[in-house]
Amino acid sequence: xxxxxxxxxxxxxxxxxxxxxxxxxxxxxxxxxxxxxxxxxxxxxxxxxxxxxxxxxxxxxxxxxxxxxxxxxxxxxxxxxxxxxxxxxxxxxxxxxxxxxxxxxxxxxxxxxxxxxxxxxxxxx
Numbered sequence: 001x002x003x004x005x006x007x008x009x010x011x012x013x014x015x016x017x018x019x020x021x022x023x024x025x026x027x028x029x030x031x032x033x034x035x036x037x038x039x040x041x042x043x044x045x046x047x048x049x050x051x052x053x054x055x056x057x058x059x060x061x062x063x064x065x066x067x068x069x070x071x072x073x074x075x076x077x078x079x080x081x082x083x084x085x086x087x088x089x090x091x092x093x094x095x096x097x098x099x100x101x102x103x104x105x106x107x108x109x110x111x112x113x114x115x116x117x118x119x120x121x122x123x124x125x
Contacts, residue, residue, distance in 0.1 A: 027072055028098075032057055032065045037095065037102050040075065044090045074098065 014021045027033055032054065039045065039053045051062055066089060069075035074095035080086040091099075 023072075027068065027074075030065060030068070032061060033069065034102055034105065036062075036065055036069060036075070037091070037098055038106060040089060040091045040095070041099055044088045046086065046088055050089060069095070 012021050013019050014025055016022060035054045035057075036050065039050055045053065047059075047062070047066075050066075051057060051059065054062070057065075066075060066077065070077050073092055076090050076092050078088045078090070080088075
């Protein structure tokens with residue numbers, strides 16, 4: 001009977017800095033990532049539409065977030081050779097697979113947002 005050794009790196013462990021799952025947690029924990037994912041849920045958006053929908057995000061930070069999501073295979077960026085250039089963003093299949101857990105987080109936040117705000121206010125006193 002042959003045995004196969006399993007190294008620690010082969011077993012996903014989000015607490016291990018070397019584990020790829022750790023990178024995903026860091027990406028999802030970014031301040032703007034979840035909002036970008038939720039904004040792109042209905043479909044294709046241009047940069048300005050995305051910025052307007054999210055609100056309060058600077059163009060520089062939104063660009064950085066979108067580039068990171070594109071690099072990670074979560075968002076697709078399509079550039080059209082027009083004057084002025086038109087750029088559209090949409091979720092990839094991988095990005096769409098995140099919508100169910102993201103929706104659960106959004107729903108929890110909407111239900112408990114007032115409780116969190118009250119706890120913050122109480123601790124500020």
